[in-house]
Amino acid sequence: MSSSRENIKKMAELLKSGATMLSTICPKCNSPLFKLRSGEIVCPNCGARVFLVKDESESSEVMVRAAIERLERTASQKLVSIGSELRSSETIEGLDRLIKWLDALERIERIKKHLGSRRSE
Ligand SMILES: [Zn+2]
Known part of the structure; x- marks a missing residue:
């Protein structure tokens, strides 16, 4: 020493x-x-x-953020394709899938907000 x-x-x-x-x-x-x-x-x-543990959690946060953004793109593509399916369909088949994807998008938004508020701390 x-x-x-x-x-x-x-x-x-x-x-x-x-x-x-x-x-x-x-x-x-x-x-x-x-x-x-x-x-x-x-x-x-x-x-x-x-x-520092802080750096590790920051890098995992970056990974989560990237994963969430990919999911968000997937969800919006699904919404578009199910939406056009529904438009050309006589039945409401696909509506529950649409609702599930809307649910997913809502959760994604919540997680994004949560990540955003943690960043500005
Ligand atoms: Zn030391």
Whole structure:
């Protein structure tokens, strides 16, 4: 373990190289973490490379967002095709499918709103 003076010197060097000090602390030694210009997060005290849970949840959120957007496209395509089916049909066959897809779209909208509000926090 390095002395606190060396630690401060390392921190100063990191800041000079363009790194930013984070409000998050190192899980190993409780020293403040630094984000390098490369995006890597390191601890100047013990040298640990840290992968913040926040980043992981952000990347999974991006994946969810992409999946939801794909679903939304699928749902609107289904609505269009079932809608034209219904127009040319004499019966109401397909109406329950239409309602199910409308339901799905409504849920998709809700999830999108939820993701959006989390982003603006
Ligand atoms: Zn550390």
